[in-house]
Amino acid sequence: MHLTRQSALCTLTGMVEKIDIKAIRQALNITPTELGERVGVHRTTACRWENGITVPRGPARKALLALKAEADALMQKREAA
Numbered sequence: 001m002h003l004t005r006q007s008a009l010c011t012l013t014g015m016v017e018k019i020d021i022k023a024i025r026q027a028l029n030i031t032p033t034e035l036g037e038r039v040g041v042h043r044t045t046a047c048r049w050e051n052g053i054t055v056p057r058g059p060a061r062k063a064l065l066a067l068k069a070e071a072d073a074l075m076q077k078r079e080a081a
Contacts, residue, residue, distance in 0.1 A: 019064050021050040027071035039063040 025035050036046040039060050048054040049064075056064050 002040060018047070019049075019056065019068060021046065021056075021064070024067050024071045025050070027075050028067065035067070039077070 025032065027036040028035075030038070031043075032046045032050065036043045039046065039056075039058055040063060045054070045060075049056050049078070
């Protein structure tokens with residue numbers, strides 16, 4: 001796993017790295033409802049995360065990080081094409 005400077009700093013200081021939910025959704029071309037289904041939460045929860053009202057935690061956060069990795073890989077593939 002590759003750590004960015006920000007994620008390494010967050011790990012060292014105990015801070016939680018912010019996940020750009022909207023960027024993930026746009027990269028994967030999915031709706032908030034689809035995001036919620038993939039992460040195992042209601043669409044409303046996904047929207048609250050995206051709007052910064054609440055913060056994803058626990059298993060949902062881990063699922064979002066997996067989606068982020070998927071979105072990053074897809075973006076790299078698109079850039080290489």
